[in-house]
Amino acid sequence: MFRKCLDQLDAYKAGKPISVLKKELGLNQVYKLNANENPNGPSKEAMRSVSEILEQISTYPDAGSERIRQSLSGVLGVKPSQIMIGNGGDEILRLLTEILIDPGDEAIAIVPYFSLYKNNVQLMNGILKEVKCETFEFEPKTILSAITSKTRLIFLTSPNNPTGTIIRREQLIEVLNQVPKDIVILLDEAYYDYAAECMDYPDGVAYLKSHENLIILRTFSKSFGLAGLRVGYAVSSEKIIEALLKIKLVFNVNLLAQAAALAALQDPRHVQKSIEQNKKSLMRLYDYFNSRKIEYIHSHANFVFVNFNRPISEVTQHLSKDGIFITPGTVWGYDTWGRISTGTDEAMTAFIDSMDSLINNS
Numbered sequence: 612m613f614r615k616c617l618d619q620l621d622a623y624k625a626g627k628p629i630s631v632l633k634k635e636l637g638l639n640q641v642y643k644l645n646a647n648e649n650p651n652g653p654s655k656e657a658m659r660s661v662s663e664i665l666e667q668i669s670t671y672p673d674a675g676s677e678r679i680r681q682s683l684s685g686v687l688g689v690k691p692s693q694i695m696i697g698n699g700g701d702e703i704l705r706l707l708t709e710i711l712i713d714p715g716d717e718a719i720a721i722v723p724y725f726s727l728y729k730n731n732v733q734l735m736n737g738i739l740k741e742v743k744c745e746t747f748e749f750e751p752k753t754i755l756s757a758i759t760s761k762t763r764l765i766f767l768t769s770p771n772n773p774t775g776t777i778i779r780r781e782q783l784i785e786v787l788n789q790v791p792k793d794i795v796i797l798l799d800e801a802y803y804d805y806a807a808e809c810m811d812y813p814d815g816v817a818y819l820k821s822h823e824n825l826i827i828l829r830t831f832s833k834s835f836g837l838a839g840l841r842v843g844y845a846v847s848s849e850k851i852i853e854a855l856l857k858i859k860l861v862f863n864v865n866l867l868a869q870a871a872a873l874a875a876l877q878d879p880r881h882v883q884k885s886i887e888q889n890k891k892s893l894m895r896l897y898d899y900f901n902s903r904k905i906e907y908i909h910s911h912a913n914f915v916f917v918n919f920n921r922p923i924s925e926v927t928q929h930l931s932k933d934g935i936f937i938t939p940g941t942v943w944g945y946d947t948w949g950r951i952s953t954g955t956d957e958a959m960t961a962f963i964d965s966m967d968s969l970i971n972n973s
């Protein structure tokens with residue numbers, strides 16, 4: 612009944628919502644540290660804007676999300692025609708493989724990577740070539756040496772999910788300058804705001820003028836705290852944006868989501884607050900892991916990849932009894948590792964206390 616490529620696809624296993632977890636497990640308090648969500652919630656401006664527009668939900672939204680494009684164009688210093696607003700970054704990833712990958716074509720990603728890349732390539736009957744750097748740090752040569760005549764797309768993720776590592780400025784420039792111009796480079800900057808303060812972290816948008824084959828992905832799901840509304844965007848050359856716009860669903864970004872994203876853009880203080888909370892929570896996690904001699908990777912995002920040195924199922928089972936949910940590294944083939952999203956002060960205390968009880972009793 613179905614296309615052959617569906618045999619090799621697995622549905623994405625998203626974490627369950629807090630209300631469902633509480634009900635299923637009979638818990639009063641749940642700390643969801645498995646989806647890199649923003650513990651500060653959405654900006655008040657965004658919430659007000661959504662409540663004000665509720666009366667209009669009997670009408671279709673603006674198909675082109677023009678006001679957000681205009682607003683982002685000012686923030687990013689590019690033309691509105693270089694921006695596409697999507698139903699989350701996820702939609703951009705799906706559309707990108709749809710415009711680029713014919714059966715047998717190749718895309719390249721460095722392991723471990725955001726798992727949706729593979730599904731999208733496979734859905735088009737393409738091949739995702741997985742390459743590995745010597746350490747978790749990015750190496751241009753690893754990507755460059757994997758390019759073949761069939762390569763159509765390269766996934767670069769900075770900060771990377773799940774490791775939180777970044778691609779440094781000279782490394783990005785090296786890749787951009789050496790990849791043939793007919794291969795598209797997706798620079799996934801879903802966690803951009805958390806890394807932006809780092810001096811070596813390049814702003815991908817700055818390289819669009821010189822590289823028409825570059826596309827930047829960003830999202831309102833993380834630092835803006837709007838994951839539940841689904842808004843992300845692509846910034847690229849007009850040529851690539853035009854191709855994406857041709858195939859997107861007509862009303863891809865709903866009315867409430869558009870109102871919230873537009874208002875959130877006017878509230879940079881909320882993003883700043885989220886960045887500060889993230890720094891604080893990262894520091895607490897680092898201090899804890901250092902004191903317990905637990906290996907972790909220094910992160911530029913709102914999560915940390917940690918080696919617990921024991922089967923990760925032991926850790927996740929123990930934490931879940933205390934209402935704490937993290938992502939097991941098995942998702943990426945790392946059986947003793949886990950990814951912990953940063954949370955509120957309270958969530959970080961709960962995580963640390965629960966880890967202590969696991970370590971002290973084993």
Ligand SMILES: Cc1ncc(COP(=O)(O)O)c(C=O)c1O
Nearest residue numbers: 699700701725772801830832843
């Ligand atoms: C690396 C990366 N890219 C893209 C996305 C997609 O984000 P969204 O669809 O919520 O905009 C995520 C979400 O977790 C991510 O981690």
